[in-house]
Amino acid sequence: MTSSPPELKVGQKLNEGKTKQIFLLEDQPGMVLVQSKDQITAGNAVRKDQMEGKAAIANGTAGCVFRLLQDCGIKTAFVKQHSDTAFIAAHCEMIPIEWVCRRVATGSFLKRNPGVKEGYRFSPLKMEMFFKDDANNDPQWSEEQLLEAKFSPAGLAIGQCEVDVMSRSTVAIFEILEKSWATQDCTLVDMKIEFGVNVKTKEIVLADVIDNDSWRLWPAGDRSQQKDKQVYRDLKEVTPEAMQMVKRNFEWVSERVKLLLEPRAGGRVVVLMGSTSDLAHCEKIRKACTSLGVRCILRVTSAHKGPDETLRIKAQYEGDGVPTVFVAVAGRSNGLGPVMSGNTAYPVINCPPLTPDWGAQDVWSSLRMPSGLGCSTILSPEAAAQFAAQIFGLTDHLVWGKLRASMLNTWVALKLADQKLQACSL
Known part of the structure; x- marks a missing residue:
């Protein structure tokens, strides 16, 4: 772990994944430090390598993405950037589901759906859920399986209302980022995100990270120009030269993502x-x-x-x-x-x-x-x-993003109000 500024009291390690570590902050109750690692993996870490500088690249990318979404009005766990390789976030208990949103058919979807050609465009977006279980290669789940699992992170029972909120939120988040990347003539092909329950507020929020491991990006809609982690997955042999190419792609994304925060010529x-x-x-x-x-x-x-x-x-x-x-x-x-x-x-x-x-x-x-x-x-x-x-x-993608997030937040407020009213009527 990189050294933290002296004013930050880093406590217990809560979790360690393939690309990051999560630490409690002793002097900031309800907050955690999300520390990125230089490791890059593919196939549930069947392939893994060190990529010098990846922690800083990933952390910078995630910070920009979360700031963009928060500026639009999406609720996230992100609080602020702490260092080149770490950010502070609200302490969440994670819901062990990867929500995958697809605009273009590619990757594992084609293997699971033979006969569908690569490039098939989903309108509306295609939503899928995968249970986080490395031992079983993150199996795809149905909504019914998620409901029957009866998860209760931070004491919040995950029922139909909560599933609907996460599903709707995933679509809105994808659409805001899709619209943003389009300003750079870049197609957001698909994306995976995770939600957690804020241990203080008991509210479902976008958590974990969104970085270049989280999506497929095709400049000009051209797969041969892909800039995401798929380049690493596709390597026949991991050589120093190949890793430099992968790193250049990650750096390209980290520089371009900063431009998404810049307002257009405003009206x-x-x-x-x-x-x-x-x-x-x-x-x-x-x-x-x-x-x-x-x-x-x-x-x-x-x-x-x-x-x-x-x-x-x-x-x-x-x-x-x-x-x-x-x-x-x-x-x-x-x-x-x-x-x-x-x-x-x-x-x-x-x-x-x-x-x-x-x-x-x-x-x-x-x-x-x-x-x-x-x-x-x-x-x-x-x-x-x-x-x-x-x-x-x-x-203007930033104005559009605010409108889209406002639509989502209105829908969620109505959904929660209905849930509360039904609970009172029982």
Whole structure:
């Protein structure tokens, strides 16, 4: 094990796998140190070699992946990077299942499913489970086998609800990473992940590591350019030259994965309000935009009282090349949205602040547009921000990731609420 900074009190070794060690942290209750090793293995360690520098490469890759997922809103055990070869994580009791998600048929799937050609594309994604049992080569399990195993890590019984949460989470995690790797013209072919139960919160979280041992990556969708551990598995003979090639591939991934954290050329939402009396409504739009990683600017202008100024403001945001969605906030008679929509090729969203007295009548000025205008109307300020973010998510993987994780977290919250309600009703 590499030396730790003096301020870290490393305690009992909880576990040691083929590529890492897990230690309790005595001065940080509920936390562990995940220490990577320089070992690389294949076929449940039938083949294993030392690859100098692999611990640092794997640790750096895992740190970037976990930060990306956490920034999107995925719950993980990762806390922070500690050193070149170790990170601090929440102490979890692991669920002994590898969740495998596949976009493209290759590897063991072809052996288990003769007749399927390599390259077959799964839409929706293909999900598989494997029980972690080295002695029996990690056999594939069904959902029924997992339920009948009656696992109870950290006291949490793994039933149908928990299985559904892990299954849904696996798909969302894969899709976020798939979208991210696509920005580097790299196909995420398949991926394996593991979940644990946080011993403090009793919550299921993404745990273990995600590094270059965890997936298949094909630049430009071309298997012959693969950059993952499959290159090591495929070696006919392990030579120093071959190991250098494997290491170069791992380094390529560790450098590219840093780029996934970099935002794209960001878009912006420009909220135009007819009066500062609408400011509270507009602030809700700005807050929701910010939570989704979208910059939001508030302006005051009236298409009725100052149409020339409205069009000048519009031109200001059209002229700098930044992708822009306009949101028109005008109560009473909404001329702002239609005037903007009729004079710009950029998307315009009406989000009128309706009042109890005349709201039912006022909304028609937003809903019934002259012909030739493509102006949408969304009454909720948070939903207007979400719709704008969905537009930017088409080209910005980080915004898309936040939206995708939000979908997952909403689904999980509903699932847990239903489970709790059923428990109370019994």
